[in-house]
Amino acid sequence: GRLRVGLLFGGRSREHEVSVVSAAAIAQAFTEGDNRDRYEVIPIYIQKDGRWRVTDRVGIPNGEALEDSLWQFPAVAETIDVWFPILHGPNGEDGTIQGLLELMQRPYVGSGVAASAIGMDKILMKTVFGAVGLPQVRYIALQSSELWSDPCRYNHLCDRIETELGYPCFVKPANLGSSVGISKAKNRQQLTTALEAAAELDRRIIVETGVVARELECAVLGNDKPQASVVGEITYSSEFYDYETKYTDGRAQLHIPAEIPAAVSEQIRTMSLQAFQVLDAAGLARFDFFYVPSTGEVLINEVNTLPGFTALSMYPQLWAASGVPFPELVHRLVQLALERHG
Ligand code: ADP
Numbered sequence: 001g002r003l004r005v006g007l008l009f010g011g012r013s014r015e016h017e018v019s020v021v022s023a024a025a026i027a028q029a030f031t032e033g034d035n036r037d038r039y040e041v042i043p044i045y046i047q048k049d050g051r052w053r054v055t056d057r058v059g060i061p062n063g064e065a066l067e068d069s070l071w072q073f074p075a076v077a078e079t080i081d082v083w084f085p086i087l088h089g090p091n092g093e094d095g096t097i098q099g100l101l102e103l104m105q106r107p108y109v110g111s112g113v114a115a116s117a118i119g120m121d122k123i124l125m126k127t128v129f130g131a132v133g134l135p136q137v138r139y140i141a142l143q144s145s146e147l148w149s150d151p152c153r154y155n156h157l158c159d160r161i162e163t164e165l166g167y168p169c170f171v172k173p174a175n176l177g178s179s180v181g182i183s184k185a186k187n188r189q190q191l192t193t194a195l196e197a198a199a200e201l202d203r204r205i206i207v208e209t210g211v212v213a214r215e216l217e218c219a220v221l222g223n224d225k226p227q228a229s230v231v232g233e234i235t236y237s238s239e240f241y242d243y244e245t246k247y248t249d250g251r252a253q254l255h256i257p258a259e260i261p262a263a264v265s266e267q268i269r270t271m272s273l274q275a276f277q278v279l280d281a282a283g284l285a286r287f288d289f290f291y292v293p294s295t296g297e298v299l300i301n302e303v304n305t306l307p308g309f310t311a312l313s314m315y316p317q318l319w320a321a322s323g324v325p326f327p328e329l330v331h332r333l334v335q336l337a338l339e340r341h342g
């Protein structure tokens with residue numbers, strides 16, 4: 001019979017809506033070509049309040065009828081052959097769902113608990129990347145509580161950021177995505193505003209030297225023998241690739257493949273595979289880079305272990321350009337999940 005794929009989408013994060021669009025594209029891909037005979041998709045929606053519901057289609061369900069469909073967790077879980085979590089950000093991309101699926105002893109698409117958790121935490125991620133010598137921007141990690149403790153310490157911290165990192169710098173909550181809570185600071189006043197905004201969102205903050213760079217991305221697919229896609233570039237006209245730019249139609253452009261020297265592309269693909277391996281990632285991950293044309297430097301910026309997966313998203317488009325069309329991509333991801341957990 002057909003394999004029952006539990007497609008988990010929605011979730012308790014700012015990327016809820018993106019997840020729904022990603023899930024719709026994936027559900028569609030499971031009905032195309034050979035996939036129709038191989039798979040049956042069971043859409044499972046996680047509401048913004050965290051409650052789970054089995055639905056009959058992918059989308060944001062509405063109305064009271066929902067009350068009837070409150071998930072009978074064990075009953076439905078028993079019938080799922082393989083899980084496909086397509087949740088972005090905290091409570092989905094960060095190892096929490098992966099831990100639950102691990103305990104249920106069923107195969108699931110994507111990285112396990114450790115890689116997901118480390119990938120979501122920008123401080124841990126940079127520590128791991130740094131351990132294998134991957135080049136990165138300069139940064140300082142701090143605890144949000146350091147800001148509230150005493151004014152003298154706060155001032156000292158700002159002095160340290162100014163001397164070690166300089167302006168502009170980027171201030172980020174350690175554990176978010178989609179640019180939520182990220183600010184670019186050009187002076188002391190903007191720095192303190194940015195630090196306080198980030199501290200509202202997370203226990204830990206990372207501050208980085210701002211670089212003037214092109215933003216390049218590379219998709220990795222596989223388990224123990226991962227492969228890297230062609231490299232893509234994102235361009236936009238805003239100050240940086242912020243939430244608005246990411247999710248407003250027409251604000252950002254994808255260029256695939258990126259028009260960069262072949263050596264830079266090779267370096268990015270090699271670094272992506274190295275990063276995938278040191279993280280112990282599995283299935284899929286997208287690695288994002290800064291390329292500084294003036295110096296030729298390539299710096300790794302971050303990993304996304306469950307990258308955007310809409311029809312227009314970078315991850316599937318990079319694979320399409322590398323010879324793996326969307327339906328084939330979801331099929332391969334399920335096969336990789338079975339290989340890993342089977
Ligand atoms: P997220 O996980 O939320 O996507 P990122 O670290 O990728 O967070 O930062 C979001 C965007 O902010 C980047 O795509 C880039 O446009 C900008 N940015 C972040 N850090 C820097 C930096 N150190 N220098 C220059 N731009 C940066």
Ligand code: MG
Pocket residue numbers: 176177178302303304
């Ligand atoms: Mg991210």
Ligand code: MG
Pocket residue numbers: 178179288302
């Ligand atoms: Mg990013």
